[in-house]
Amino acid sequence: MTTRRRLDPDERRRVLLDAGATLFAERAYDEVLMEHVAAAAGVSRALLYRHFPTKRDLFAGVYQLAADRLLVATEFDAASPLSEQLAAGLDAHFDYFEANSNTVVTANRVLAGDPTIQAIITGELGELRRRLLDSMGVEGSTRETTSAVLMSWLTFVRILTIDWLENHAFSRTELREISIGALLGALEPILGDRRPNLR
Structure with missing residues (x-):
């Protein structure tokens, strides 16, 4: 007869989040x-509710874990052209969004007004903006202007990606090209020739 190993609270929480994510x-x-x-997850409802009192709490936990994993998968290399860095970062996000379209649509449509979900999205976008700014090496007033452009662009990409998931009016390749082209075009007047690896 085999006995089950008792999971510690962090391990149990991870099992519950994985089940919820699926x-x-x-x-x-x-x-x-x-x-x-x-x-x-192979647990009682009582145990699940001890960790996550509501379905929204569970979903927020699932979405936070996904955001954390996406940030781990999204690293920028200042030695590479910006367009290549963007393509790699976008592909990581598109992979997740495509594989988890119901989750992404829920966060951006069904629970769009939920402050916890919005805080997760805002935190992820803010971290992506910081990493891009650091990778680009911009400072001073140029950094401030570029920061504003990047946050607007990240929001644009998120909205465009949700539309793509729901309507499939264009291909994933077109989605990537539109997204990269939009940022490079917006940055050109700001950075000009100061960033030879812009493209």
């Missing part, structure tokens, strides 16, 4: 019930 990716938000998550 279900939120497979189904629309309203179709995911907490009892489904408990069953998928």
